[in-house]
Each structure stands twice: as structure tokens, then as C-alpha cells.
Amino acid sequence: MRKNYFKLLIFSLFVVVSCTDDVNVDVEKSAITFDKDPIPTKLINASINESVKNTGRFYWKDASLQVLWSAAQHGNKLVTIGFGSNNEDFDKSKSPKATEIESEILDMIVGSEKVDLQEILVYKDKYLNLIDVLISKPETLELLRKNANVRYIEPADYKYFQYETENNPKRSSSSGGSGCGFDTATLSAADYTTVSPNAKAPWTFYKHNIPSAWSYSSGAGVTVGVIDTGISPSQVLMGSSFNNGLSSGRTIQKYGTYVDSVWPWSTSTDGPNDQCGHGTSMASTVAAPRNTSGMPVGVAYNANLITYRAASNVVLDGYHEQKGVQNAFTGLGNNANVKIISMSMGHIFSVGRIEDGVRYANNRGKLIFCAGGTSTSFTTFVGVIFPAWMSETVAVTGLKDTSSYQKCSVCHSGSEIDFTVVMERSSTGNTSPVLSYYSNQSNYVGGSSVATATTAGIAALVWAKNPTWTKSQVFTKMKQSATYYPNKNSAFGYGNINALLAVQ
Template sequence: MKKNVFYLMMLFLVFTACNREDVQNNPANIEVAQKDPLGSKEINEKINETIKTKGKFSWKESSDHFVWSAIFQGNKIASIGFGSSFDRDLDPNNAAIENEILDLIKKYEGKTDRILLSSDKYLNQIDVAIEKQETIIALRKMKNIRYLEPADYRYFENENKYNGTAAKSSGSSSGCGFESTALNAADYTTVTPNAKAPWSFAKHNITSAWNYSTGAGVTIGVIDSGVSPEQSLLGSSFNNGLSSGRTISKNGVYVDSVWPWSTGYDGSADKCGHGTSMASAMAAPRNNQGQPVGVAYNANLVTYRAASNVVLDGYHEQNGVKIAFTELGNNNNVKIISMSMGHIFSVGKIEDGVKYAYSKGKLIFCAGGTSTSFTTFVGVIFPAWMPETQAITGVKENTSNQKCDVCHSGAEIAFTYQMERASGSNIPVLSYYNGQTDYVGGSSVATASTAGIAALVWSKNPSWTRDQVLNKMRQSSTYYPTKNSDYGYGNINVLQAVQ
């Protein structure tokens, strides 16, 4: 009797194993419970509901049908992370695994052409065309798949379509716009040789810190919407006034097309205005033209036009940001990376890019989030919530724990920056246009300004590691050594940080 039971168990295990193998190798054996994809409205509603109830949404925790539906509604393009590591150099089997994935897709899709859209040369990540739900089910069973996500599902575009709301993860004062605004005299002080130091500099002791450090010798990488070709103080006059011996390099890795298969970057020029404001806040020259100066006025900049605006919605924006992170990671001159853009849920390829840059020793600052409409229910946004980044948010003048009217807060916040006055004024910056000024707000400018502060600290201590710079910033902040539950270490006393 015992022998018979043993044989029955062995037969069951063999039968089960064979069935699993058949499922992997025979598309006919994949059973689909729901054959029709969800609509984009249903998908968005489910995402919103999950964030409201659980705090975060993840494709990894979603059903096969839900993931396939979003891929189907997003130009049928999927992003796949694979292997034992995000870094190709750390995974000797990456080529074999990639080929295995592509072979499976070809088998289930029943075709061999127009499957692979792109294969990243630094990351274990590919973008592929997938139409069938059976393909998704089979791929998600593979042990070498780290993630499988929609690569072109446009959450913000759909939210705007169904709710009629302006989708921004950044406030109206720090989203796209080419406005120029005359500065209120109360919002700046004039410093030699004739530059306007924003009111916030005195609050953080930045002008006093310039006696010890001006950011010289440190290079900041900026991932944003580019830099205005018309603003000479962020171009040919980058070394105007007391700024000298430094460089600004402008790069473009964004493809301006709604079609994922399109190629060809559209240049480094800002077509939004946001990136220009961020570059100004962190490193505009200490000029003699009566224009606003940046925090680290002698730091170098390497700017990337990686997206068209501040919400990373769609294939080319997410791909551009991934490329910018990997290229900045491989740039040995860059010590700091600042990005004042994001998404309300994680994007695998961007996550890989952030981890790659972090593995190369970069100190990364990301905006904690800014909302003026439907995303007010969201906490700290992606990728600021990642442990590899320092999440920054904006607070009201003379406080460390009163967030700006449109800023996000949460446990992941590392530092705060005062950027909103009682009068409603934000931070003075260079305009998109020569000889003109503007204001910018939200967690965006708080992030760019904090990246500038990090440059001052690192310039004062050029032999320091990323962790030493970060620790000095923490030690010079409001709440050190105990973080505030929603505002991290609070405001940085920059003079203390550079002494």
C-alpha cells in the first residue's frame, strides 16, 4: 500500500512538472480567464483606488490581465527588466536570458519581426511589442524576469481625458510656461557685482556660505526639459560676473513623437521652460546684469532634455529619463544628479537607471512631488521614494514642517527648502528670455536648490565621498539627529554645512 501511494505521488509530481513545461512551451495550453482588455478609464480608476487604499501602486502586484490591458491600451509596447542585476556588466548571462525572452515572445506572438523595440546597452532591460495576453502570462512565469510593465501607458493623459483636469506632478508655478515676471524688491537682495540673491538664500545662510564655497570644481547633472537657447546666462555668458572657469554642457535624449518606434532626438533646447528654471535656481552665474543668481554659481552643469514636461508620461519621456541617468552615471565628472520630475507610480526602466547612477557613486536628488489637481491624494512620488535618492520638498518661509500649498510630504522626504512666502512669492530665477526674470515654486525648485547646496558642500571638501557630503548636510539641518516623520532632516543651514 505504501509503495502504491509513493508511485502515485511520483506520477502526480511528474504530471505536474510536465504540465508546467507544456505551459511554458505550448501557447495552446495557456488559459485566459478574461479575453477582453480593460479600458483606460477602468485602468486609471484601479490605479487611483490602489494608491488611496495602499499608498502605492505597483505593476508587479497587479494581475496578468490588468498588466496586459495596460500594455494593450499603450500601443502594445512592454518594458521588461531581466537577469540577476539591473547592470549588464554584473550579469554574465544577460545575452542568453534576453534571447530566451525574445524566443518565447516570438513563439507566443506567432511572428518573428518587429518584436524588439530597444535593448539597453548598460541595463538588463528591453522594450518589446506584445499583443497577446497569453504572452504576458508566459513571460511572468519566467524566473529571470525582474519586471514586466506597460512601456507606453499614458496615465496622466487618460486622467485628463476622463476627468478634465490638468495633469501635473508639479505646481502651476513650476510646470511648463514661458512667462516673465518683474521681481518684487522685497524678494531679493543685490550682491556684487550686480546680481539678485533670492530671499531664500538668507533663510538658509547661502550668501554667508559663499565666503567658504561657491561650487567650483563640482559638476551637477540636471535631468529635465532642457535649457533655453535664448538665455545667454545659461549659455555663452555662463561665466559672467563672479562666475568663472566653469562649463555648461547641453544634451538631448528625448524623441518628440507619440509613436514609440520613432527615433531621432529633438535636441537640448527647452520647449517647456521648467528645465531652464531649475538650471537657474541651482547654478545661474553671479552676474553683473541685475539678474537672479543660483545657489552654486561656480558649479559646472551637464543638462539633459529627457522629457517634454514634468510628468513622465509615455514611452519617450520614460526612455529619455532612463538614458539620462545611465549617461550621467557613466560621466566621471558628474558628482550630483538633480531631477525635478516624476510619476505617481514606479517605472521599472527609470528605477534601473537610478540604481545604475547610484552604483557609480552619484548623489541623487529628486522632487518629492507637487500637485494642483487630482494627484493631491499622492504622497512622495517616484523616483523620490527610492532609497537611492534624496527626496526634497518645499516649505513655507520660516518653517521646516509646513509644506508649500502644492507640495507633497511623507516619510521618504530627506530635506526641505523654504520656497513659499506669506505674500505668495516663490523663488526668483532667470526667465526663458534674456534680461527677464520669473518666479518658480513647488518641490521642483526646492530640489534644484538643494542640489546646489550639495555642490557647495562637496566643493569645500573635494575628497569626500557621497555619504560624507550627505552626512554633513544632515548634521547641519533642523531636525538632526532625529528625522521628522514627514519632513526628513528639515532645512539645511548652509553656512554650517560648509564650515
């Protein structure tokens, strides 16, 4: 049976290539080559993994029609269609033909699927040129692939990590609770320094001269958006006591764009509260108050903060998580007060709707920091993850505190990395102190996640010191203060930022 599936994959690839060259191909006739049963998820994931291992990338546009259709069928038949007159035509507000193109595509799908519009249309985006539809027939996908106004077609609810776990039961899951935890820890005295009024400055901050930079800037007046799993309702320093100690006169806003449902058509979010722990750690790293409670302080302790619960965990697997992140990017993109966006989540391959969201926010002047990747038990072969590999984002990874550059035990590196942050003790393995999920408790957090949040905080210090600057000027100043500037290391970008130099 497996041999037959591989033959089918090869044959379907031949069909797609042949059809591309012949505009007069009979769609109904070519669709006969499809097996009526979708190919197994194990084979679909194998094709994804092979592409990532060989090229560092996977895009659904490169998959055969058989693989694309099969993945859609395994994902509730849900398909995302990004449309526009060209590849850059993703912003609905700047797309004069968006309504016309959308209507034409929907009419074509209705005609091919032979159903009413309300039976197949799941979602129309308000800001981006994309729709989500239910598609059953491979012929429909073939028509869409030939349409000049279709930028991409992707299975919207194909859960790669879930299937990877199911197909490899001996491996630990990299989805589910990935990146989550509600642990607390008693901090080693070697891992912090007490600063006024009674806060703990993490040891990692001193590796980048952040405490010295506080003499010039505390992040006041700058708003940072954090896209993650939300904020713990049990951590008062990220709630009612956000203005505590030397942190005053600032605001924190919390939103939720994640829909916790197995049904794609569900639209009710489960609110802004963190149910994972990861989001609380990241927000703490960026902007926890310089408090009187003896708890860890954030890098930009006077910055304003906007948090989004956009996903259940750090691995963006499936429709509602990917849509939640997309909506968080457009929400922050539309907020004129936001200057910086930090996201310590991602995927091992491209997701069109998230890519559109990133570009939407980028075009509105936001400086976007994304995690380069933190390994799970079966993603060690992956380089820099999506969307950190995008040119519109600043990619960050973590290092050990060694004399030479050495990435942390679970961190990814590669040519797309822009900056690094020291966040792991080589002697003890201890990482960066942060606020715990619970009030009056602290914890350690590591990986490229905390490295990214730390760098976003440094950007807030620089922008607060130079409030009239553009994101390009802020980014340039950060590069100029980094170890390798003006060169770029092939694995670690510009290297470690010296926050003191960056704010002087």
C-alpha cells in the same frame, strides 16, 4: 457592462494567484479567461489610484494579468521587460549571463507570439538589462511572469495622465504643459538682495544661510547634472554668458535624450533646447552665474553644469519621456566628472526602466536629488512621488516661511522626505526668483521642484569645499547641518539645511 468588467478583474486576479501555485498550468487554457477586448483605461486608472491611495505605491507586478495586458494594448502593445538572474541584476556590465538570458526571453516571446524577431523587438538597452517588445497575446505575458529571469514586465507606453484627463474632462490636465511656462515677472524688492557684482540673491537663499556659505565655497570644480526639459536657447546667462561676473572658468554642456514622437520606434531626439521653461528654471536655481546683469544668481554659481532635455514636461507620462529620463541617468552615471544629479520630475507610480537608471547612477557614486512632488488638480491624494521614494535618492520638498514647519501650498510630504527648503512667502505667495526663459528677464518658480534644485546646489557647495569626500560624507554633512538632526521628522525628514554650517 461595468459590472462585468469588475467581475472579470476579480476573476483574472484569481487566475493569476492560482497559476502561481501550479507550475504545470496549461497556459493556453488559462488564457481563455481573458476578454478579447482590453478593459477601459478608466478602470485601469481606477485600480492604480486605489493602490496609491491605500498603500502609497503602485507597481505593475501587483496588477492582474488582465490589467497588465489591457494597459499594454492601450499603449501601442509596447512592453518593457527588465531581466536578470536576480532583482539586483540590472547592470549589463556586471551581468555575465545578460546576453544568454536576453536571447532566451526573446526566443520565448517569438515562439509565443508566432512572429519573427524583427517584428517584435523595438529596443535593447546598451547599459541596462532591459528590452522593449511588442506583445499582443496575454499568454506571452503569463509566460514572462513565470520566468525566473524576468525582474519586471511593464506597459511601456501607457499614458496614465492622458487617460486620467480624458476620463475626467472637467479636471484640468496634469500632463501636457504640466510645469511649463514662459512667463516673466518683475521681482519685488523684498524678494532679493543685490550682491556683487550686480546679481540678485533670492530671499529663499537667506533662509538657509547660502550667501554666508559663499565665503567658503562657490561650487567650483564640482559638476552637477540636471535632468529636466533642457535649457532655453534664449537665455544667454545659461549659454554664451554662463561665465559672467564672479562665475568664471567653468563649463556648461547640453544634451537631449527626449524623442518627440507618438511612434515608439522613433529614435531621433529633438535636441537639448528647453521647450517648456521648467528645465531653464531648475538649471538657473542650481548654477546661474553671479552676474553683472542684475539677474538672479544660482546656489552653486561656480559649478559646472550638464543638462539633459529628457522629457517634454515634468510629468513622465509615456514611453519616450520615461526612456529619455532613463538614458539621462545612465549618461550622467557614465560621466566620471559628474558628482550630483538633480531631477525635479516624476510619476505617481514606479517605472522599472527609470528605477534601473537611478540605481545605475547611484552605484557609480552619484548623489541624486529628486522632487517629493507638486500637486496638480487630481494628484492631491498622492504622497511622495517616484523616484523620490527610492532609497537611492534624496527626496526634497518645499515649505512656507512660517515659524513652524508648513509645507508649501502644492508640495507633497511624507516619511520618504529627507530635506526641506523654504520657498513660498506665506504673506504674498511669492516663491523663489530665477532666470526667465528669456535673456534679461526674471521669474518666480515654486514647488518641490525649486526646493530640489536648491538642495542640489547646496550639495555642490559642500562637495567643492571637500573635494576628496564621497557622496556618503557629503550627505552626512548636510544632514548634520539640518534642523531635526539626528532625528528625522515623519513628514519633513531632517528639515532645513543650514548651508553655512554644512561648509564650515
